[in-house]
Amino acid sequence: MATKTTTSKTKKTSRRKTTRRAKPKKNLVIVESPSKAKTIGKFLGRSYKVVASLGHIRDLPKSRMGVDVENNYHPDYISIRGKGDVIKELRKDAKNAKAIYLASDPDREGEAIAWHVSNILKLDDKQKNRVTFNEITKDAVKEAFKEPRTINMDLVDAQQARRVLDRLVGYSISPILWKKVKKGLSAGRVQSVALNLIIQRENEIKQFKPEEYWTIDAEFAHGQDHFQASFYGENGKKVRLHNNDDVQAVLGKLDKRKNFAITKVVRKERKRQPQPPYTTSTMQQDANRRLNFRTRKTMMAAQMLYEGIDIKQGAPVGLITYMRTDSTRIASIAKHEASKFIHEKYGGEYAAIKPVKGKLPEGAQDAHEAIRPTSVYRTPAEMKPYLTNDQYKLYSLIWSRFVASQMTPQVVDTMTVDLEQAGVNFRANGSKVKFPGFTKVYKRGEEKDNLLPDLDEGDTAKMVSDNPEQHFTQPPARYTEAALIKTLEQNGVGRPSTYAPTLDTIQRRYYVRLVSRHFEPTELGEIVNRIIEQQFPEIVNAKFTADVEGELDQVEEGKQNWIKVVDSFYQPFSKEVKDAEEKVDKIQMRDELAGMDCEICGAPMVVKMGRYGKFYACSRFPKCRNTKAIVKDTGVTCPKCHQGTVVERKSKKNRVFYGCSRYPDCDFVSWDKPIGRQCPKDGHYLVEKKVKGGKQVVCPNGDYQEAVQK
Numbered sequence: 001m002a003t004k005t006t007t008s009k010t011k012k013t014s015r016r017k018t019t020r021r022a023k024p025k026k027n028l029v030i031v032e033s034p035s036k037a038k039t040i041g042k043f044l045g046r047s048y049k050v051v052a053s054l055g056h057i058r059d060l061p062k063s064r065m066g067v068d069v070e071n072n073y074h075p076d077y078i079s080i081r082g083k084g085d086v087i088k089e090l091r092k093d094a095k096n097a098k099a100i101y102l103a104s105d106p107d108r109e110g111e112a113i114a115w116h117v118s119n120i121l122k123l124d125d126k127q128k129n130r131v132t133f134n135e136i137t138k139d140a141v142k143e144a145f146k147e148p149r150t151i152n153m154d155l156v157d158a159q160q161a162r163r164v165l166d167r168l169v170g171y172s173i174s175p176i177l178w179k180k181v182k183k184g185l186s187a188g189r190v191q192s193v194a195l196n197l198i199i200q201r202e203n204e205i206k207q208f209k210p211e212e213y214w215t216i217d218a219e220f221a222h223g224q225d226h227f228q229a230s231f232y233g234e235n236g237k238k239v240r241l242h243n244n245d246d247v248q249a250v251l252g253k254l255d256k257r258k259n260f261a262i263t264k265v266v267r268k269e270r271k272r273q274p275q276p277p278y279t280t281s282t283m284q285q286d287a288n289r290r291l292n293f294r295t296r297k298t299m300m301a302a303q304m305l306y307e308g309i310d311i312k313q314g315a316p317v318g319l320i321t322y323m324r325t326d327s328t329r330i331a332s333i334a335k336h337e338a339s340k341f342i343h344e345k346y347g348g349e350y351a352a353i354k355p356v357k358g359k360l361p362e363g364a365q366d367a368h369e370a371i372r373p374t375s376v377y378r379t380p381a382e383m384k385p386y387l388t389n390d391q392y393k394l395y396s397l398i399w400s401r402f403v404a405s406q407m408t409p410q411v412v413d414t415m416t417v418d419l420e421q422a423g424v425n426f427r428a429n430g431s432k433v434k435f436p437g438f439t440k441v442y443k444r445g446e447e448k449d450n451l452l453p454d455l456d457e458g459d460t461a462k463m464v465s466d467n468p469e470q471h472f473t474q475p476p477a478r479y480t481e482a483a484l485i486k487t488l489e490q491n492g493v494g495r496p497s498t499y500a501p502t503l504d505t506i507q508r509r510y511y512v513r514l515v516s517r518h519f520e521p522t523e524l525g526e527i528v529n530r531i532i533e534q535q536f537p538e539i540v541n542a543k544f545t546a547d548v549e550g551e552l553d554q555v556e557e558g559k560q561n562w563i564k565v566v567d568s569f570y571q572p573f574s575k576e577v578k579d580a581e582e583k584v585d586k587i588q589m590r591d592e593l594a595g596m597d598c599e600i601c602g603a604p605m606v607v608k609m610g611r612y613g614k615f616y617a618c619s620r621f622p623k624c625r626n627t628k629a630i631v632k633d634t635g636v637t638c639p640k641c642h643q644g645t646v647v648e649r650k651s652k653k654n655r656v657f658y659g660c661s662r663y664p665d666c667d668f669v670s671w672d673k674p675i676g677r678q679c680p681k682d683g684h685y686l687v688e689k690k691v692k693g694g695k696q697v698v699c700p701n702g703d704y705q706e707a708v709q710k
Contacts, residue, residue, distance in 0.1 A: 028097035030090065030117055032104050036136065039308030040103065042315030043138045051093055057083050058116040060163065065171045067164050073566045075164055087120055094121045101148060106132035106368060107324055108556065109497060111155035118151060126150060135374045136308055136318030158556035164566050165189065172577045173536065180584045181527055186509060189545055190494045190502045192532050195511050196540040197487060198479055198519045199529050208475035214241040216250065216468045218426060220260065220419065220461040225453035229419055229428035236425060247468045253422045259460035264418040271409040273356050274438035276328035277370035277402045280496030281489045288482035291393050295481050295500045301394045311386045318374055319383065320398055324496040325368040334372060338406040341376045346440055355406045372402040404442035411435040415452050419461060428452055478518035492546030535580035600626045633661065636676040639685035640668035679704045
C-alpha cells in the first residue's frame, strides 16, 4: 500500500500544469502613411507598434451634400469606402494596446485625422494622446513622446469649417453647371479664383496693343579698351525713343569723328542679401522655375524626404522638416548647427551674425518652421546615392537655400559711367563680384562680371559703332504654375496644403490646359467662369476668399466659432444659388461642323470637346464611332517625302511634335517646327527652336544658326 501511495504522488507531481506567460502589451502609435510608420517604428523600439491609417478614414459622403444646414451645419461623416479593413485592424490593435498615441502630421489636416481616428476608436477626448513633431528624426520623435497633449479642437474646427464650406460651394454650384452646361463639372472656392485669374490674364493679352520703341546700343573705345553703353537721354534727362525718326534725330546730332566726354563716374559697393528659407509656396515656385517640376511632383518628392529615407545608417531618417508651412522661422538649434557647418566648410567670413529674416505674408499662420534639412551635415552630395533623381534635385534646392539664408551677403562693386556729346547721353554699367557670400552655395541665374575700363571724369571715349534696334512692348505673360501660386499667395487665397490640389483640379476638369508650361483657359473653362462670375461674384472675388481664409485662421486660434463663420457665408450664398437656378439659361455646347464627311459612313464630321481638347467625331455617334485627331497644318512641305505637308500633332503626354500629313505612308517626325527653308551650308531642312529670350532658326545637324527672334 505504501508503495502504491508513493507512486500515485509521484504521478500527481509530474502532471502539474505549466502556465504560459502572456505577451506584454505594446504602445500603439497611429500615423497616416506606411513609410512614416516604418521610420518612426525603428526610432521607438520594440515596446511600440506603429501602424498607418492611410490618410483620412472618415469624410463627408460623395453621393449627397452630407451637411445638415438646418442643424448648425452638422457634418454627417461616414467611413471612407474601401477603408473598412483598415478600421477593423486599427480597432483590433487598439483593443490589445497598452496606450494609444495619435501622431499624424502637425497641421489642421493632421489634427482632423487624429480626431477622426479617436472617434472611431472611442478614445477619451481629455486623454493626452496627441503627439506632433516638425521633423522625423530620432531626437525629435522621442522628445515629442515625452510631452503628449490632448487633441486641439480649434485646429479640428478650422479644418471642419473649410471642409463644410467647400462642400456647400461645390455641391450647390456643381448641379447648376451640370443642368446648364454638361455633367461632370465642378466648382470650388479656391479653384474658381484660380480659374478667374487665368481668364483675366488671357483677356488682358487679347486686349493688349503693342507699342513700338527703339534702343541704341553702342560700342565705345578708350585707348585699347572697348566697352558697351546704351542711349540714356538728352541733357541729363531720360528719353524714350518711340520710332525710327526719333533714333535718326538722336544720331543726327552726333559726330562720330569727335570723342564723347565722360561726365560722371559713380563707383559703389552693393550688397545682395540671401533669401529666407523655403515656405511651401516658395519651394513650389522655385522647383517649377529651376527644376521644371509640376506642383504635385514637388509635393510628392518633399513628402518622401520628410517621411524618411534609408541612408544605410540604421533606421530611415527624415531629411527635411515638415513641408506644409507658410513660415520662414528657424529653430535656434538649426541656426547654431548651420553656423558651425559654415565656419568649418567655408570660413567665418561667410557665416552671418544676424541671418536674414523673411517677412511673413499677410494671413500666414507661422505654425511651423520653414522647410529646411534636418541636419546640414547631410549634404546633397552625401545623400545622392540614397535618393531618386527627383528627390536629389529637390533636396539640393532645399539644402542650399537654407544654408545660404544663414550666410553673409554677396558684395558687388558697381560702376556707372555717363558719356555725353552734343547733349546726347549714353550710359555704361559695370559690375564685379568683390565677395561671393551666400552665392558660394546658392546661385540665382548666371552671375558674370561685366568689367568696364578704369575710367574717370574728364576722360574721353570714341564711339566705334552704333546698333539701333526696334522693339515692341509685350503683353503680360500667361501664368505658369509658379506665377499662379505666387499670385494666389499674394492675394491671401488658399493655404500651403491647397495649392497643389487646386491646380490639379482645374486641369483635370479641362477648364485650363498647360501649353509650354503656361496656363491657357479652354472654352469650357470660360463658360464655367462666366456663369460663376455673373451669379456668384463673391466666389471669384479674391479679397472675399482671402477674408474667409482669415476667418478660418481665427477659428484655429480659438477667436471665432466655426458654425458662425460658415453661417455668415452660407446665408447670402444660398440666395444666390436659388437665383442662379432660375436665371441661368441652359447653354448648348453645340457641335461645330468640321467641313468634311466621315470616311466610314459619309455623315458630316463635327468638332467635339474631350478630356484632352477638341477632336473630330462622326455626327452619327454612337451608331458610327469614327474619330480623328485635329491637326494644325503649318503649310510647310514635308522635307522627307515632298508630297505631304508638316502638321502639328500631340504625343500621349500632350507634348507638341511635327509630322507628315501622309502618315503612316511617310514617317517624318520632328520635335522642332520645320520652316520650309534649307540650310545654306549642307542643304538640310531648318527648324525653329525655342530658346531663352525667343526663337531661333537652326540646322538640326548643328552647323548653322540664325539670330534669336524675340
